[in-house]
Amino acid sequence: AQSVTQPDIHITVSEGASLELRCNYSYGATPYLFWYVQSPGQGLQLLLKYFSGDTLVQGIKGFEAEFKRSQSSFNLRKPSVHWSDAAEYFCAVGARVGSYIPTFGRGTSLIVHP
């Protein structure tokens, strides 16, 4: 079975600074990888996904993520954070064979200081 770890419970950055949120997974092969964002009072919205091919994936709202097989990681990045990016971010993993059920990380809460 797959698993996913988001090592940081909270991340605080200043507006305009760069951002990297970490995601590590455990799976016997290359999984399907997702990042979701949850704004206060709302459901989760897909930011980006990786299935295969180019390991640098572009998403909505200026986010990108890089799949690194050697590190079993799929870190989310943004070059310049806006105050509206303050939210909860979830990494999720889907298996290519076997389980059809995705596994979510516990989430990272992003706090943006003005």
Next chain:
Amino acid sequence: EAQVTQNPRYLITVTGKKLTVTCSQNMNHEYMSWYRQDPGLGLRQIYYSMNVEVTDKGDVPEGYKVSRKEKRNFPLILESPSPNQTSLYFCASRRTGGYSNQPQHFGDGTRLSIL
């Protein structure tokens, strides 16, 4: 507009009083699921449904029931709610059940408080 709609958005009730949280999607999706979100625990799946009349337990099914009589609807039933079911609940759907490469569409959540 493609969406997953949950009702109610907020509910405060008492222990033992049966309640149902409705979930409806307008995207003709086969797969639907319910999650609960608790601080420090992230999202945990309660039940899922691969298609009409096909449901299965997730990671934390105790105390919950679901049904899938129609493709668009997937209600979550708490027959005898208890305080440990106080949580934020999300319904989600995706196009097909058999492919985990598809992202899920989430509702806006239902905050339940069981006193």
